Amino acid sequence: MSRLWPITGKKFLAPYIHGQFVKPSSDHIRKLVNPVNKAEHITVYETSPSQVEEALISAKQSSAEWQSSPTFRRDRMLALASQVEKNEYDMAQIESLQTGKPLADALYEMSDVVDSLRHFAGYCDKIYGSSQQFADMHAYTTREALGTVSLITSFNYPLLLTGWKLGPALAAGNCAIVKPAPQTPLSSLALAELATDILPAGVLNVLPGGAHVSQALIDRTNKTSFTGSTLVGQDIMRRAANRLTPLTLECGGKNAVIVCEDSDLEKTIQDIAMGAFSNAGQNCCAISRVFVHESIHDEFLEKLTGFVKSSWKASLDGNEGDNLYGPLIDENQYNRVMKYVNDRTPTMTGELDRTTAANGYFVPPTIYTGVEDSDPLACEEIFGPILSILKPYHSLDEAIQRVNKSRYGLASAIFTNDLKKAHQAANKIKSGVVWINMYNIMPPSLPFGGRNMSGIGKDLGKSALNEFSFEKSIMMSI
16 A cells, blocks of 8 residues: 555544644544454544634635636646545555445445546536626626535545535635544545645645534534434534524435336346445435335345345355445444344344354344335334335335325435336436436436435535535626
């Protein structure tokens, strides 16, 4: 590993402020735990209040330089993307270490980070306004950087989420302070290390820590973009209301899939298994509810359970290419998910080899069938590898109506070979994303974000660029 192994080789890690790792000053330290085996591996010094202040001053001092030249921003962001790409295997190892996810998954996520940085780098010198001509007035609009923005990310996709937010934030001319989840700060700190010789000091600061760091940033920055639970998102919204701070909130989901009688079952079950169980179900877009047409319900269930059992066994046997699964992030999440598993007998649970997996926070893929629409399994975000097959549906309109009963509205999908059905469902389902005959693919050019209790605003796409800039109207008499 070129320059990144010092990140994991140090006895401790500290906040990254103004282009360097600062001397630890906080009494609060966190020992990171590998979810695969529960072993402690690195100590992180979390950010003190005085260091939050240092980061805010650093970002403010750097704003003018960073905003002054769009082409400079473009070139620096492209250079950072290339540096991540050059070190993507090492970065993936760091991600795998702190989350426990299979290395193949972490590698895929690194490519997403590179794509996001490159995509938004292309916007740097293309942030246009508009103009209008009146009889006695000329009017035009401009888009301006907001200033210093705080990016608060979740533990499930630590660097991917940072890349999704950092790309548009930097492209719009902002300086960014990243606050990673307490369990997973390593990859964001490694990204900062890679950026040291590329981005001007202060453009990127990384502050590991808990709620006290997030709260200080919400109170002091010009915008907050958050990914996490709905409950925490609501707390952030209440806090941000004190200053009417602009927010992007990507929160929870209870994502549904409709399987039509004419779907390609072999492909459908593979996509559903991936969507439900990859990353141990710790995905805001994870498939949680499946509505299957009554005519194929039994065949679908037989094929799905067979596929999941075989892929779980392959994961325990160490066949990396077949591995869909990893552990939950920590003991709290493990206990939370196991309450659902222990409350009732599932239709299918992957046969957990205790000698292989019991030392970590592993929960086998679990399937329930015949679930009522009002059951907690069908209503509550579990954030674990639990899939509910709801009672079969008779008509597509019925299925769409049942999908829309959820208080969430993040992601959904329909599997069918009938284009009319596909577009009918896509138009009527109340969610931010609808996939047709596929799942969980999100290119950086398309906006991502939910509705209802799944959040407000958008990551990715030009919409994200607008989220990180302010539109001003200017009028002149002629």
